[in-house]
Amino acid sequence: MKKVLFAAAAALVLMLASCDGGRDGILKVYNWSDYIDESVLPEFEQWYEEQTGEAIKVVYQTFDVNEVMLSKIEKGHEDYDLICPSDYIIERMLNSGLLLPLDFDALPEEINYIAHNRSPYLTGIFHDINPNIEANDYAVPYMWGTTGILYNTDEVTAEEAGTWDVIRNPKFAGRILIKDAPRDVYGPVLIYLRQKELQEGTVTLQDLMYDCSDESMAEVEAYLREVKEGVLGWEADFGKEQMTKGRGVVSLNWSGDAVWAIEEAAEVGVNLDYIVPEEGSTVWCDGWVIPKYAHNIRAATYFIDFMCRPDIAIRNMEETGYIAANAAPEVLESQINEDLEPIDVSYFFGPEATSVRVDPVLYPDKAVIDRCALEHDWGEDTAKLLTMWSRIKGDNASSMTYIVIGIALVAAGIAVVLGSRRHKHGKGRKASGKKRK
Numbered sequence: 005m006k007k008v009l010f011a012a013a014a015a016l017v018l019m020l021a022s023c024d025g026g027r028d029g030i031l032k033v034y035n036w037s038d039y040i041d042e043s044v045l046p047e048f049e050q051w052y053e054e055q056t057g058e059a060i061k062v063v064y065q066t067f068d069v070n071e072v073m074l075s076k077i078e079k080g081h082e083d084y085d086l087i088c089p090s091d092y093i094i095e096r097m098l099n100s101g102l103l104l105p106l107d108f109d110a111l112p113e114e115i116n117y118i119a120h121n122r123s124p125y126l127t128g129i130f131h132d133i134n135p136n137i138e139a140n141d142y143a144v145p146y147m148w149g150t151t152g153i154l155y156n157t158d159e160v161t162a163e164e165a166g167t168w169d170v171i172r173n174p175k176f177a178g179r180i181l182i183k184d185a186p187r188d189v190y191g192p193v194l195i196y197l198r199q200k201e202l203q204e205g206t207v208t209l210q211d212l213m214y215d216c217s218d219e220s221m222a223e224v225e226a227y228l229r230e231v232k233e234g235v236l237g238w239e240a241d242f243g244k245e246q247m248t249k250g251r252g253v254v255s256l257n258w259s260g261d262a263v264w265a266i267e268e269a270a271e272v273g274v275n276l277d278y279i280v281p282e283e284g285s286t287v288w289c290d291g292w293v294i295p296k297y298a299h300n301i302r303a304a305t306y307f308i309d310f311m312c313r314p315d316i317a318i319r320n321m322e323e324t325g326y327i328a329a330n331a332a333p334e335v336l337e338s339q340i341n342e343d344l345e346p347i348d349v350s351y352f353f354g355p356e357a358t359s360v361r362v363d364p365v366l367y368p369d370k371a372v373i374d375r376c377a378l379e380h381d382w383g384e385d386t387a388k389l390l391t392m393w394s395r396i397k398g399d400n401a402s403s404m405t406y407i408v409i410g411i412a413l414v415a416a417g418i419a420v421v422l423g424s425r426r427h428k429h430g431k432g433r434k435a436s437g438k439k440r441k
C-alpha cells in the first residue's frame with residue numbers, strides 16, 4: 005500500500021512538473037525496490053537546498069529486475085537522472101555509450117563523501133568491469149554482496165545447503181525459491197556444472213562469467229528444467245518473506261535479502277542461515293550512474309554524494325539488510341557486534357580490520373570472496389539467455405502439475421459419461437425438478 009501511495013505521489017509530482025512546462029526542480033531516481041531508507045529522500049531535498057540554495061523534489065521509482073530497468077533506458081530513452089544497475093549492466097551501458105561521466109569536482113571538497121569513503125576493494129571491482137573504459141569515472145558503488153543459498157536450518161543441513169545442487173534436491177521439492185534474475189542463476193549453475201574443469205584448472209571462474217556458448221546455455225537449461233520440478237516460485241522480491249514464513253526452505257538469493265530474512269525470521273521463531281556454496285559463486289555490486297537522457301546532472305551528483313555520507317549509508321544498510329559500499333570507520337563501528345566471531349575484512353576496510361566482529365553474511369570472509377567472480381556483459385548474446393529464461397519460466401507447470409491436470413481431465417471425462425447416462429435415465433437435477441439458479 006505504501007508503495008502504491010508512493011508511486012501515485014511520484015506520478016502526481018511529475019504531472020505537476022509537466023504542467024509547469026519543465027522539470028528543473030525534479031530529480032528522477034530509479035532504484036531497486038527495498039533498497040533505501042525512504043526517510044532519507046526528504047532529508048536529501050533539505051540538504052541539497054542548504055548546500056546549493058536550489059530547491060529540489062525527488063521523484064523516486066523502483067524496479068525489481070535489472071533487464072526491465074535497462075530496457076526503459078535503452079529502448080524507452082526514459083529521462084531518469086539517476087539509476088542503480090548491477091555491474092554487468094553498467095558494463096553494457098558503458099559499451100553502448102548510455103552513461104555520462106561523473107563530475108566529482110562539482111562537489112565542494114569538505115562534503116565530497118564519495119572521495120572520502122571509497123572502499124579500495126570496490127574501486128577495484130568497478131575497475132574490472134570494463135577493460136577499455138574506466139567504470140569508476142561513470143559509476144559510484146552503492147551496495148554489494150554475494151549470491152548464495154538462504155536456508156531453513158531446521159529442515160536443511162549446512163552440508164546440504166553448501167552445494168548449488170541443493171536447488172534440485174528432491175527432498176526440498178515444492179519449497180525451493182529461485183531469484184527471477186537470469187544472470188544471477190545462470191552463473192552459479194554453470195559454476196556447479198563446470199566443477200571438474202575448475203578443479204583441473206582448465207577453466208577459471210572469470211572464464212565462466214563470459215561463457216554464453218550454445219553448449220553451456222543448453223546444459224544450464226537442461227539443469228534448470230530439473231530444478232523447476234521443485235520450484236515454489238521464481239521471485240523478484242517475495243522470496244525473503246516466503247522464507248520467513250517457513251513456506252520456502254531453500255532460496256537462491258542475494259546476501260542482503262538473506263540478512264533481512266534471517267533477522268525477521270528469528271523474531272517469529274523461524275531459523276534461517278545463508279551460505280555461499282563451496283563450488284564458488286558471484287560477487288556483485290550495484291552502483292549509481294547518470295544516464296545520457298538525464299536532465300538534472302548537478303542534483304544527481306549531489307544525490308550520489310549524499311548516499312555516500314556515512315550516517316546515510318548506515319541507515320540504508322539498517323533498513324535493507326544490504327552492505328553499503330562505504331568503508332568509512334563509522335560504518336565499520338556501526339556493524340561491530342561483540343557476540344560474533346572475529347573475521348578478516350581488511351580487504352574492505354583496510355589493514356586495521358584483520359580481526360573484527362562483524363556479520364559474515366554481510367561482509368564475506370576473504371576466503372569466500374576468493375571463490376567468487378564478477379558477472380560480465382554478453383552484449384547481443386544476452387538475448388539468448390532471456391529467451392531461454394522465458395522458456396523455463398513460461399512453461400510453468402511441473403510434472404506434478406501435469407499429473408494433476410491429467411487426473412482432472414480423466415475425472416471430467418468420467419463425469420461427462422456418467423452424466424449423460426443419468427440424463428438418459430432421467431436422474432439428473434433438472435430431471436428431478438430442481439432448477440439451477
Ligand code: SPD
Nearest residue numbers: 036037038039090258288
Ligand atoms: N531489493 C533490492 C535488491 C538489489 C540487489 N541487487 C543484486 C543484483 C545482483 N546482480
